Structures are given as C-alpha cells and as structure tokens.
Amino acid sequence: MSEIQNTTNHADLAEVFNNDEARVDWHDETLWWIRSKRDVAVNKISNWEVLRETASQIKHNVLSNLSSYLQQFENNAMTNGIIVHWAADAKEHNQIVLSILKKHSIGQMVKSKSMLTEECHLNDFLEANGIDVIDSDLGERIVQLAKEMPSHIVLPCIHKKKEEIGELFHQHLGTPAGNADPQFLTETARQHLRDTFLTRRAALTGVNFAIAETGEFVVCTNEGNADMGAHLADVHIASMGIEKIIPERKHLGVFLRLLTRSATGQPITTYSSHFKRPNKGKEMHIIIVDNGRSIQLGREDFRNSLKCIRCGACMNTCPVYRRSGGHSYHSAISGPIGSILAPNLDMEKYADLPFASTLCGSCTNVCPVKIDIHQQLYKWRQVIVKNGYVPAAKKASMQIMDWTLSSPTAYHTAGKAGRFVLKYAPFMVSNKLNPWYKHRDMPEPPKESFGEWYKKNRK
Amino acid sequence: MTSREKILSAVKTNQPDLATLPDVDFLLQEEVDVAEKFIASLTAIGGQVIAVENHAAIKAFIAENYAQPSRKITTVSELEDIAEYVEDNSANPHSLENVDYAIIEADLAVAENGAIWVSEDKIRIRVLPFITQHLAVIVSQKDIVPTMHYAYNKIGSTDYGFATFIAGPSKTADIEQSLVLGAHGSRSMTIFLMS
Numbered sequence: 001m002s003e004i005q006n007t008t009n010h011a012d013l014a015e016v017f018n019n020d021e022a023r024v025d026w027h028d029e030t031l032w033w034i035r036s037k038r039d040v041a042v043n044k045i046s047n048w049e050v051l052r053e054t055a056s057q058i059k060h061n062v063l064s065n066l067s068s069y070l071q072q073f074e075n076n077a078m079t080n081g082i083i084v085h086w087a088a089d090a091k092e093h094n095q096i097v098l099s100i101l102k103k104h105s106i107g108q109m110v111k112s113k114s115m116l117t118e119e120c121h122l123n124d125f126l127e128a129n130g131i132d133v134i135d136s137d138l139g140e141r142i143v144q145l146a147k148e149m150p151s152h153i154v155l156p157c158i159h160k161k162k163e164e165i166g167e168l169f170h171q172h173l174g175t176p177a178g179n180a181d182p183q184f185l186t187e188t189a190r191q192h193l194r195d196t197f198l199t200r201r202a203a204l205t206g207v208n209f210a211i212a213e214t215g216e217f218v219v220c221t222n223e224g225n226a227d228m229g230a231h232l233a234d235v236h237i238a239s240m241g242i243e244k245i246i247p248e249r250k251h252l253g254v255f256l257r258l259l260t261r262s263a264t265g266q267p268i269t270t271y272s273s274h275f276k277r278p279n280k281g282k283e284m285h286i287i288i289v290d291n292g293r294s295i296q297l298g299r300e301d302f303r304n305s306l307k308c309i310r311c312g313a314c315m316n317t318c319p320v321y322r323r324s325g326g327h328s329y330h331s332a333i334s335g336p337i338g339s340i341l342a343p344n345l346d347m348e349k350y351a352d353l354p355f356a357s358t359l360c361g362s363c364t365n366v367c368p369v370k371i372d373i374h375q376q377l378y379k380w381r382q383v384i385v386k387n388g389y390v391p392a393a394k395k396a397s398m399q400i401m402d403w404t405l406s407s408p409t410a411y412h413t414a415g416k417a418g419r420f421v422l423k424y425a426p427f428m429v430s431n432k433l434n435p436w437y438k439h440r441d442m443p444e445p446p447k448e449s450f451g452e453w454y455k456k457n458r459k
Numbered sequence: 460m461t462s463r464e465k466i467l468s469a470v471k472t473n474q475p476d477l478a479t480l481p482d483v484d485f486l487l488q489e490e491v492d493v494a495e496k497f498i499a500s501l502t503a504i505g506g507q508v509i510a511v512e513n514h515a516a517i518k519a520f521i522a523e524n525y526a527q528p529s530r531k532i533t534t535v536s537e538l539e540d541i542a543e544y545v546e547d548n549s550a551n552p553h554s555l556e557n558v559d560y561a562i563i564e565a566d567l568a569v570a571e572n573g574a575i576w577v578s579e580d581k582i583r584i585r586v587l588p589f590i591t592q593h594l595a596v597i598v599s600q601k602d603i604v605p606t607m608h609y610a611y612n613k614i615g616s617t618d619y620g621f622a623t624f625i626a627g628p629s630k631t632a633d634i635e636q637s638l639v640l641g642a643h644g645s646r647s648m649t650i651f652l653m654s
Contacts (some may be wrong), residue, residue, distance in 0.1 A: 028635055047486070054481050061480040067471040086463035138642060139633035141486075155633065162635045183636035190643060195642070198556055224589045224629040224644025231586035234553055242470065247480055251613070253607040254483055256624075257571075266605075267500060267572030268626050271589075271644065277620035279585060280548070290466045298473030 009352035009391070009439065014324035017153035027159060028322040034155075035316040037265030038366065045261070051380050055254050056370035059307035062245055063297060067210040069245045074214025076287055080277045087289045090120035096287050097122060097204065097237060098129055104235055104283075106131075106202045111191075112219070112226035113137040114206030115153050115310060116239050116289060118332040120203075134196050136225040138189050145172050151326030154263050154312035159325050178237055193225070203229030206424035207240035207286075208309070209255060213248040216276035217286065220259065220269040227273055236278070237285045243306040255309060260367035262311040296344045301379045305340045307369040314373055320356055327452065329353060336363035340376040343384065351389035419445045460583060482500035488610060489605035493570040494652070501573030503639050504627035506648040514538060515596065517562070517651050525593075534583050539561055545583045552586040561591035561645075567602045568650075569610050569624070573617050575650070576610060585621050594625070594645035599653050622639035 018024055042048050068405070074084050087093035087279045093116075101109060109126070111117065111133055123133050137143045139156035143149065145168045150156030157165070166180030175188055188214060208219040217238055219226045230236040246255065252272075260266040278284035297303050315321045315335030326334035331342040331350060339353035354377045363373040384390065390398075404410045421444035448456075460468075498508045511517055514537040516531070521541060532555070533540035538544075542562060563582055565575035574597050577584060588594050604610050609625075629644030640646060 033636070051486075054483060054486070057478070057481040058483075060478045064475045064478040066474050067467050070467060071472065086461070086466055088462040088465055092462060136643065137633070138631045142633065157633055158636075160635075162637075165634055182634035183639050185634055186631055186639040188643060190641065193643060198553060207462035221629050221640035222629065225642070227586070227589040227623070228643050231589065242466065248618070250483060250608075250611040253486070253611040256608050264632075266504065268569075268574050268624065270504075270626050270629050272574070272624040274619070274622045276618075276622075279620065288466070290462075290469070294473055295464060297470060300475070302545075303473075303475065407607075 008330045010324065010328050010330070010356035011165055011352065013328035013330060014320075014356075017325040017328055018224060018323070023161075024323055024325075026161075027325060028160065031278075031316045031322045034264060035313070035366070037267065038262055038313060038316065039265075041261040041265040041267065045257070051254060051258055052368055052370050055258055055309075055368060056307065058246065058251050058254065059369050062211060062243070062247065063303060063306055066242065066245065066249075066297065072212040073210055073215055073245055074288070076213070077217075078215070080215045081284070082215065082278065083283065083285045085287045086286060087287055087291070089291050090146065090289075093120050093239065093287055093289045093291070094122050094125040097239075098126065098131070099239060100235065100285055101126075101131055101202055104201065106235065108132040108134075108200055109202040109204060110134050110136050110196050110200040110229045110233070111140075111204045112221060112229055113140055113156075114204065114239055115150075115333055116206060116291075117204065118243055120151060120239075121288070122239075122339060131224065134193070136193050136196065136229055137223060138186060138225075139219070141189060141193070142168060145169075149327065149332065151334065152312060153310050153335075159327065194228075197225075197228040199234050200229065201233055202235040202237065203233035204237045205230055207238050207244050208259070209246050209252060210240055210244045210286075211247075211249050211252070212245055214276065216249075216274050217244075217254060218256075218272060218274050220256075220272050220310070222266075222270045224271055227271055229271065230275070231279075232329050232396065233282075235283045235285070236275070238275070239287045239289060241291070242288050243308075258313055259309055262313040262366065262368040292345045295340070299344070301383075302340060302344065302376055304371050305344075305373075305376060306372050307343075308337050310453065311368055313366040313368065316361045317366050319358060319362070324356065329356065336373045336377065337371070340373060340380060347384060347387060348389050351384045352391070354384060355379075412449075415449050415451075419447075419449070464572050483608065484612075486606070486608040489571075489609070491570060491605050493605055494600055496535040496570035496575060496605070497568055497598075498652070499550065500569075500571060501627060501648075501650060504573050505630065506573060506599065506627040506650060507613060508650045508652050510526070511651045513653070517595075517620055520651070521560075521562075521595075525560055530557055531560040531562070532558050532586070532591070533562040533613070534581060535562055545587070548579070548583050548585075550584055552584055552590070555587060555590050558587070558591045560593045560595065561587055562595045562597070563588060564597045565599075565602065567604055567610060567613055568608060569605075570597045570603055571606045572626055574610075574624040574626035576614065578617065578619040578628050580619070588625060589629075589644045591645055593647045593649070594628075595651060596650040597651045597653060 142157040151159040162180040194326040342350035533542040629642040631642040
C-alpha cells in the first residue's frame with residue numbers, strides 16, 4: 001500500500017480554475033448551451049433511443065470479436081494499398097511516425113485533430129527530434145500557440161476567451177493588437193494555414209471509424225483541415241486506437257447520425273471523408289495503437305468505455321466538468337469518459353479522477369453508445385481504494401469513520417456532536433478549512449437522531 | 460513476438476464472449492418529403508439551394524452571380540464552356556490552389572442532414588471540393604434519400620479510392636462558440652437542385 005501525495009489532483013486544479021468565478025460561470029453556461037443544442041437535435045430524431053441501443057450493440061459485437069475484425073481490417077487495408085503498422089504503446093507509435101518521416105526526409109508535418117496523438121504526446125516527441133508540427137484544427141492551433149493541452153476533445157480551446165486568442169494571434173501571427181473578432185481571427189488562421197497545407201509533404205490525421213469489411217477509414221471534420229492536409233501531402237499517416245473498428249460500411253449510418261448530434265447538435269459534420277486507397281504515387285499509412293486498450297478490454301467492469309466515439313457529450317453535460325474546466329483532469333481526455341479511461345493507463349497518477357464526479361448519471365444518459373459512465377466511475381473508486389491509491393487525508397478520515405461506525409458509543413457521541421455543531425456553530429464546519437465543505441454544502445441538521453426519536457416514541 | 464502478435468493475442472485473451480451483431484436494415488423506414496427536408500437541412504447549416512431544370516439554368520445563374528473574372532473549374536462536361544473542365548485525375552492537386560469556384564455533381568444527397576455524397580470519380584481530384592473558395596454541387600432530385608441509412612444502402616459496396624459526405628460550407632466555432640463560415644474548406648456551398 002502506498003501513500004499518495006498528489007500534487008496534481010483534480011480538486012486542487014479545479015480550485016485554481018475557480019478563482020475566477022465570472023469565468024467559471026461563462027464556461028459553465030457555454031457548455032450547457034451546447035448540451036441544449038444537443039437536446040434540440042436529438043429530439044428531432046424519432047427513434048433516437050433505438051439508434052443508441054443499436055450503436056451500443058454494434059460496439060459490443062466489435063469488442064467481442066475485436067481480434068478478428070482487426071485482422072480483417074488489416075488485410076483489406078493492405079489489399080487497398082495502405083501500409084499498416086502496429087504500436088503496442090505510445091512510444092512505439094511515436095517512433096513509427098518519426099521513422100516514416102525520416103524515410104522521406106521530411107522535417108515538417110501538418111496534423112489534424114487526433115486525441116490519440118495527444119494521449120501519446122506526439123508533438124513533444126517530434127519536436128525533440130527536430131520535426132516541426134503544426135496543428136491545423138483552429139482550436140488545436142490556438143492551444144498549440146498557447147503551449148497548452150486541449151481542454152475538451154471536441155472544443156479544444158473552450159476555456160479561452162476571444163481576447164486571449166486575439167493576443168496570441170497578435171504575438172504569433174502579427175494581427176493588430178486588441179482585435180478579438182472571431183470572424184477576423186478565423187480568416188487569419190485560414191490564410192496562414194493554407195500556406196502550411198500547400199507546403200507540407202506529410203499530413204497526420206486521426207480516425208473516427210475504421211471499417212473491417214472494406215479496409216477504409218473515416219475522418220470527420222467541420223473545418224476541412226484533415227482533407228486539406230491529407231490530399232495535398234505526399235504521405236498521409238492516420239493514427240487509430242484498436243477500438244475504432246466497426247464491422248461494416250452500413251454501420252456508419254448509425255454512428256454518423258449519432259456523433260455530431262451528440263457533440264454539438266449539428267446533424268452531421270461538414271466533411272465525413274472515407275479514405276480507402278492512397279492516391280497514385282502517394283503513401284497512406286495506418287498506425288493501429290493499443291496503449292493499454294487491450295488491458296481495459298479485459299476489465300469486465302470497464303471494457304464498455306472502449307465503445308466511446310469521442311463526441312464529448314458527457315463533458316458538456318457534466319456539472320463538475322463545466323465548473324472545473326478540462327485542464328483540471330490533467331489527462332489528454334478529460335471529463336467523465338476521461339476519468340474512466342485514464343486510471344487504466346496509470347491508476348496511481350489518475351486515482352483522483354473517478355472522485356471528480358457527483359455520480360449524477362447525466363453522462364450516462366447522454367452517451368450515444370450507452371456507456372454506463374457514472375457506474376464505472378463508482379466502480380473505479382472501489383478499485384482505487386482497494387489498491388491503496390487514495391490521498392492520505394481521505395484515508396485518515398475514512399479510518400476515523402471506520403472506528404466511529406464500528407463503536408456504538410462513539411457513533412452516538414459523534415452524531416450528537418455533529419448535530420450540535422451544525423445547529424449552533426455551523427461556521428465550525430462550513431468554512432474553507434473543511435475540505436468536505438469546499439466541495440459540498442453542509443446539510444440542515446435534524447433535531448434528533450432516529451435512535452433518539454425511537455427511544456422517545458416506542459411506548 | 461512482434462507488436463502485432465502481442466496486441467492481437469492480448470485482445471483475443473481479453474475480449475468477452477461473442478455478442479451478436481444487430482441488424483440495422485430495420486432502420487430503413489422513414490417517410491418524408493425528401494426534397495423539402497433536404498432544402499431545410501442544408502439551409503440551416505449555411506448552404507443555399509437553387510432549383511434548376513437544366514444545365515442552361517445553371518450557366519445563367521453563374522453568369523449572373525459570378526460574373527467577375529475568377530478561376531472556375533468543373534468536372535461536369537455540360538459546363539465546359541463556362542469553366543475549366545477537369546477530365547481526369549492527372550492534374551497536380553497543388554495547381555488548384557487559386558480556384559475560386561468549383562462545380563461538381565453529386566452521387567446522392569441526404570435529406571436529414573443536407574449532406575451530399577461524392578466519390579472520387581465525380582470530383583476527379585480529391586482536394587478539389589476542399590481547396591476551392593466556393594463549391595457548387597448539382598444534385599438530381601431523384602437522388603435525395605431520407606436518412607444516412609438509405610445513403611449507405613445506396614452506396615452499398617461501391618468501390619472508390621476516396622469518397623466524402625459534404626454538408627454545407629466549412630465552418631468552425633472554436634473561438635467562443637461564434638460560428639464562422641469558411642474555415643479551411645469552401646466558404647460557401649450552393650446546391651443546384653435539378654428536377
């Protein structure tokens with residue numbers, strides 16, 4: 001059993017975020033607005049619940065037959081002329097990307113959104129190896145200029161105010177100081193990145209879906225950045241986790257209907273591009289990455305987390321995420337889904353995340369593939385405590401609780417003291433020194449305990 | 460053991476018992492006025508629909524609205540007198556960097572979301588519908604299907620090297636959720652809906 005002195009934990013990081021209350025309110029309201037747009041879009045689909053259930057079942061089949069599907073996908077992709085690589089972990093993935101670039105003597109690469117490469121810290125690795133990487137999704141470009149991680153998987157710079165973005169563009173792209181007009185800033189990025197697209201010989205994209213039946217993969221964007229990069233480059237590298245497989249092309253009908261309605265309330269992304277064969281004279285690579293996913297597949301209670309299609313709906317709806325910000329989760333994928341994926345990768349480092357939830361279940365209700373997110377958060381808590389990965393303070397208070405609950409005298413005395421304090425001196429507990437109060441309101445104390453009431457009334 | 464073998468064997472060991480793959484064909488049951496729904500969906504995402512009867516009407520519309528000198532490109536042979544005609548995929552994609560207006564033909568369109576589907580043989584050069592400043596797409600009214608399920612039903616096992624759904628102009632809302640049309644792809648999308 002190890003004692004954990006967590007220096008980066010969700011509660012501490014959230015406290016920093018919460019210093020600026022006006023910003024917290026703004027963040028909260030913006031995400032709730034997106035959640036509301038999701039509701040409007042979803043309510044227009046008469047058989048939404050049937051779609052969710054179907055998607056969940058398709059994914060269940062995928063997980064139960066994944067080894068065959070992966071081989072079928074590999075076979076078909078290779079027949080299509082795509083070069084397939086396998087990476088056991090982040091390090092191997094990054095090495096493969098580097099070796100492809102080196103083979104072609106390429107020193108600059110353009111990248112569209114890929115949470116997997118965030119998980120693998122690819123940019124840092126490539127930069128350390130002398131490769132210049134430019135993120136082409138506007139939100140990702142903004143956080144890259146700010147030297148930050150995305151704070152949301154779909155909306156990477158949702159935590160940033162337009163004035164801060166204007167200042168970043170002023171510093172890095174030479175726009176006039178003080179100009180924070182979204183239209184103007186987007187146009188600037190368009191002009192700037194167009195030149196990038198035209199001059200990069202290698203482009204890396206993520207993968208939303210990989211189809212076993214045909215060996216093709218689908219990449220969804222609103223900006224068109226994945227296509228601009230991939231079609232103008234000589235080498236296209238697509239990175240995918242093993243769980244991105246779906247059995248047949250027709251299943252895309254189900255997933256593409258669910259994805260953006262859940263994410264932003266749009267009926268579909270502007271572009272849903274199906275890559276099946278490299279263009280003549282060009283190279284297309286797929287890197288299939290495990291990085292802990294096969295272990296999660298073996299955890300019966302948590303394997304459903306691999307059904308995730310990365311829509312971000314669980315983040316937009318989460319009362320804790322909305323008020324603590326994505327960076328508080330100190331993991332590439334934040335929010336409720338990130339909190340059940342991260343402990344699989346490093347239980348000690350991410351022991352705090354399953355506790356960053358009220359277990360209200362809203363995430364589970366909006367999940368388009370019906371992952372039981374809040375139940376998994378609850379189950380992770382048991383696993384983490386059993387493995388001893390709890391902060392010392394929480395452990396000590398749990399031990400006191402254990403002693404109190406196992407001694408009737410101590411229990412009654414503690415109950416009386418508690419009710420007395422809450423009634424006559426609430427400031428004793430409702431203050432910033434009480435970590436419990438910091439995260440929760442203290443309850444109204446009852447006049448007497450049930451035990452006391454029973455003694456009086458049983459005659 | 461290679462990483463491939465390692466991953467596949469770990470997956471095989473850890474995957475649960477085989478669960479049946481559900482049928483999805485039952486989702487093919489949507490009764491809507493597809494043309495009306497398509498127009499409403501596309502308009503809602505920032506596209507515009509122009510009803511036309513023939514190619515002459517398209518030429519008239521372009522002459523009236525895009526008269527200024529600009530580089531226009533088409534993959535539709537009927538329009539080769541008003542735009543550069545791209546016959547095959549031999550051109551270098553980089554040579555399209557200054558295209559202002561591209562006119563292509565769709566294989567099908569989807570009413571529920573305003574998306575059109577084009578495969579490589581329709582766009583000839585993969586980057587064309589993305590790199591052009593403005594995109595125009597000819598859609599035959601009879602090719603509109605109600606939902607994505609119908610779209611994939613129609614696509615079936617068609618072979619292509621590349622194909623894509625395009626729904627409206629490129630856009631982003633990454634800066635404070637303010638919607639801006641014209642991110643990296645086309646700034647506008649016009650559908651010529653042919654009866």
